[in-house]
Every structure is written in structure tokens, then in C-alpha cells.
Amino acid sequence: xxxxDETAQVTQDIAPPGTTQPxxxxxxxxxxxxARMPRWLPRAMVxxxxxxxxxxxxxxxxxxxxxxxINVLIAFFLALAVEPAVSWMAARGLRRGFATFIVFMGVLIxxxxxxxLMGSMLAGQIVDMVEDFPDYLDKVISWINQTxxxxxxxxxxxxxLVHSDWLQKYVQNSASGVLDVSAQVLGGLFQLLTIMLFxxxxxxxxxxxxxxxxxxxxxxRQAEVLRAWEIAxxxxxxxxxxxxxxxxxxGIAHYILLQTLDVPYAPVLAVWVGLVSQFIPTIGTxxxxxxxxxxAFTVDPWYALWVLxxxxxxxxxxxxxxxxxxxxxxxxxxxAVAFGSVIAGTALLGAVGALIAIPAVATLQAFxxxxxxxxxxxxxxxxxxxRRRVGPTLLARVRRALRGPNEPGAAAESETRPKPDxxx
Numbered sequence: 001x002x003x004x005d006e007t008a009q010v011t012q013d014i015a016p017p018g019t020t021q022p023x024x025x026x027x028x029x030x031x032x033x034x035a036r037m038p039r040w041l042p043r044a045m046v047x048x049x050x051x052x053x054x055x056x057x058x059x060x061x062x063x064x065x066x067x068x069x070i071n072v073l074i075a076f077f078l079a080l081a082v083e084p085a086v087s088w089m090a091a092r093g094l095r096r097g098f099a100t101f102i103v104f105m106g107v108l109i110x111x112x113x114x115x116x117l118m119g120s121m122l123a124g125q126i127v128d129m130v131e132d133f134p135d136y137l138d139k140v141i142s143w144i145n146q147t148x149x150x151x152x153x154x155x156x157x158x159x160x161l162v163h164s165d166w167l168q169k170y171v172q173n174s175a176s177g178v179l180d181v182s183a184q185v186l187g188g189l190f191q192l193l194t195i196m197l198f199x200x201x202x203x204x205x206x207x208x209x210x211x212x213x214x215x216x217x218x219x220x221r222q223a224e225v226l227r228a229w230e231i232a233x234x235x236x237x238x239x240x241x242x243x244x245x246x247x248x249x250x251g252i253a254h255y256i257l258l259q260t261l262d263v264p265y266a267p268v269l270a271v272w273v274g275l276v277s278q279f280i281p282t283i284g285t286x287x288x289x290x291x292x293x294x295x296a297f298t299v300d301p302w303y304a305l306w307v308l309x310x311x312x313x314x315x316x317x318x319x320x321x322x323x324x325x326x327x328x329x330x331x332x333x334x335x336a337v338a339f340g341s342v343i344a345g346t347a348l349l350g351a352v353g354a355l356i357a358i359p360a361v362a363t364l365q366a367f368x369x370x371x372x373x374x375x376x377x378x379x380x381x382x383x384x385x386x387r388r389r390v391g392p393t394l395l396a397r398v399r400r401a402l403r404g405p406n407e408p409g410a411a412a413e414s415e416t417r418p419k420p421d422x423x424x
Contacts, residue, residue, distance in 0.1 A: 075198030077356045080236040100204040117268040231366045236359040242326045247274035257310050261303045263296045333362050
């Protein structure tokens with residue numbers, strides 16, 4: 001038997017010219033619409049593929065530019081830190097670009113001097129250790145011979161060390177790693193140059209940058225952005241200058257101690273302690289005190305103990321007396337919040353995040369504080385850390401149970417007992 005479609009096709013073929021064919025049944029029309037692709041589907045597929053491609057391209061570009069973005073972030077915070085000094089010079093007649101140049105030249109000279117002093121100190125210590133190495137080796141060998149009843153000699157130990165396989169492998173690996181170290185040094189110098197250039201432009205063109213940013217915002221948003229910028233400048237600059245002042249005080253105090261003990265390289269060690277203890281959060285104090293203790297130990301072991309005691313005492317003095325007074329107006333944040341912000345910044349950006357975490361959190365706290373509505377605190381004793389007694393105490397309940405409900409003392413105690421709302 002022929003199908004319905006074949007019958008309709010035969011009927012159409014044999015129909016005479018000029019004859020109108022009857023419409024197709026609804027079932028056939030629905031079958032034709034179902035077989036046709038919707039017009040929006042190709043466009044949706046192309047749009048989805050385009051969005052996926054854009055996301056992949058953006059993710060790739062972000063990962064490739066992560067280092068540059070971190071450098072720009074560091075440069076921005078450095079520009080915020082030098083903004084008060086640049087603005088102070090510009091207000092007194094200097095051109096803003098020249099004032100920025102003076103500030104950055106001062107920072108570069110101070111940094112180069114510190115690195116030079118530290119390098120000379122380390123080089124001198126290494127030379128002294130190399131010259132005194134035979135004496136140290138003789139003392140160690142004599143101690144081993146006396147303790148373990150051995151018969152070692154320095155010549156045998158030196159020959160065994162020189163001809164050992166692990167030493168030769170270590171020298172070969174060190175020689176092959178010289179190029180890697182050189183590449184890292186050059187990369188670090190290029191990164192430092194990038195940060196300095198960006199921070200110079202941010203500080204020199206600060207007003208122009210603010211105008212460009214405000215030109216794309218409505219007037220209400222412009223006021224908020226300018227206020228946030230001002231708070232960031234105050235907090236970052238205040239944090240830097242307060243830390244610099246504390247570093248100066250710490251360096252002078254440790255210099256007096258080291259000079260009194262006649263420890264070599266006292267000025268360089270004092271500068272090291274001041275800078276590292278103040279600008280490396282959380283563990284900076286321990287890193288700063290380790291090097292003076294080591295140098296003092298080479299002079300006299302008791303000197304290392306005196307340095308340790310002084311570092312601990314001075315740290316307590318700084319934490320409870322000096323730091324609250326110097327940072328009360330600049331970076332007034334809770335120590336727990338500061339510690340948590342340092343941990344979070346380290347987890348996100350490493351050492352860079354640890355350095356900029358505290359001024360960033362202080363800026364955010366000061367900016368949000370203007371939009372949080374505060375109320376007067378009630379005089380409830382629980383606010384001041386005192387427990388509020390609600391209901392009778394355990395002793396009063398025992399007395400009432402022993403007296404019974406009909407005793408006159410129980411009724412009097414019940415009347416004088418404080419009510420839950422504080423009324424007698």
C-alpha cells in the first residue's frame with residue numbers, strides 16, 4: 001500500500017493546470033516545522049563560543065600580566081606613601097615633577113647606602129671567617145679527639161673534604177647555577193626599575209590622574225573617590241613615616257648597646273635592626289635580632305645573651321609605650337586585625353602583600369567608618385565586662401528551700417531580690 005505522502009505527490013502530479021490544491025493536514029505542517037532548525041539557535045551557539053573564547057583569552061592575559069599588575073600595585077602604594085612629601089614641596093613653589101624627583105633620589109640614595117654598608121659588612125665577615133677557618137677547624141678537631149679519643153689531623157680532614165664527591169658535585173652545581181642567579185638579579189633590577197617608574201609617574205601626575213578618574217564619574221561619586229584617595233594617602237603616608245621614626249629610634253638604641261659592647265659593624269647592624277624590625281611584619285623582630293646576636297657571639301658568647309635580653313626588653317617597650325603613641329593617629333587598627341591582614345596579604349601576594357596589608361586595611365577601615373552609623377552604648381554592666389545577676393543565686397535558693405515557702409525570711413528575701421530588668 002502507498003503511503004500518504006506518496007499519494008499526495010501523485011495527486012499533485014496528475015492534477016490539471018489551474019486547479020487549487022487543498023491545504024496539507026495539520027499533522028503534516030507540524031512535522032515540517034519540527035524538522036526545521038530555529039533561527040535563534042545558530043546565533044546562540046556562535047555567541048556562546050565567542051564568550052568562551054573571550055574568557056579563555058582574558059584568563060590567559062591575566063596570568064601573563066600578573067607580575068606587571070603586582071608591580072603597578074606596589075608602585076601605587078609607594079606613590080601614596082611619598083604623596084605628602086611631594087605635596088608639601090609643591091605647595092612651597094617647587095614643580096611637582098622636580099619635587100617627586102628629589103624625594104625619589106633621596107630614597108634611592110638611602111637604599112643604595114644601606115645595601116653598600118650591608119654588602120661591605122658581609123664581605124668583611126666572610127673574609128674573616130675564611131682567614132680564621134683553620135683555627136676553628138683545629139679547635140673542632142681537638143675537641144673531637146679529646147671527647148671521642150680519636151686521632152684526627154687537620155691535613156687528613158682537609159684532604160678528605162677536598163677530594164670528597166659531594167663537595168665536587170656541590171661546586172659543579174654552584175657553577176652551573178651562576179647563570180640562574182645572574183638572571184634573577186637582572187630580573188629583580190628590571191622589576192625595581194619598573195616599580196620606580198610607575199610610582200614616579202603616579203606621584204608626579206597625581207592631580208592629573210585624579211582628574212582623569214573623576215571625569216568619567218558623576219559628581220556624587222567624584223566626592224567619594226576623592227575622599228577615599230585622601231584617606232589612602234593619609235594612612236599610607238602615616239604608616240610609612242611612623243615606621244620610619246620607630247626604625248630611627250630602634251636603630252639609635254641598638255647602636256648604643258652594640259657600641260658599648262664593642263661589637264664590630266655597630267652602625268650597619270643598628271640600621272639593619274631598625275629597618276627589618278619595622279618594615280617586615282610579625283617576624284621582623286626575630287630576623288633583625290638574629291644577625292647582631294651572631295656577630296656578638298663571635299666576639300663573646302655572653303655578648304650574644306646581652307643582645308638577646310636587650311632586644312626582648314626593647315620590643316616590649318616599643319609595643320606597649322612607643323608604638324601606640326606614634327601610630328594612634330596614622331594607623332589605628334587592632335593588633336589582631338593587623339596580624340590577620342598580614343597573613344591574608346601574604347597568602348594573596350606573598351611578601352608584597354605582607355608589606356601593603358596594614359596600610360590597605362587601615363585605609364579600608366577609615367573609609368568604611370564614615371558610612372557605618374554608630375549609637376550611644378548603654379550602661380549595662382555586661383558592656384564593661386561584669387556579669388549581670390538574673391534571678392536568685394544558688395545560696396539564696398538553698399536557703400529558701402530549707403526555710404520553706406511559709407517562712408517570713410523567704411518572703412523578705414523574695415521581695416528584696418533584684419528583678420530580671422534591674423529594678424529592686
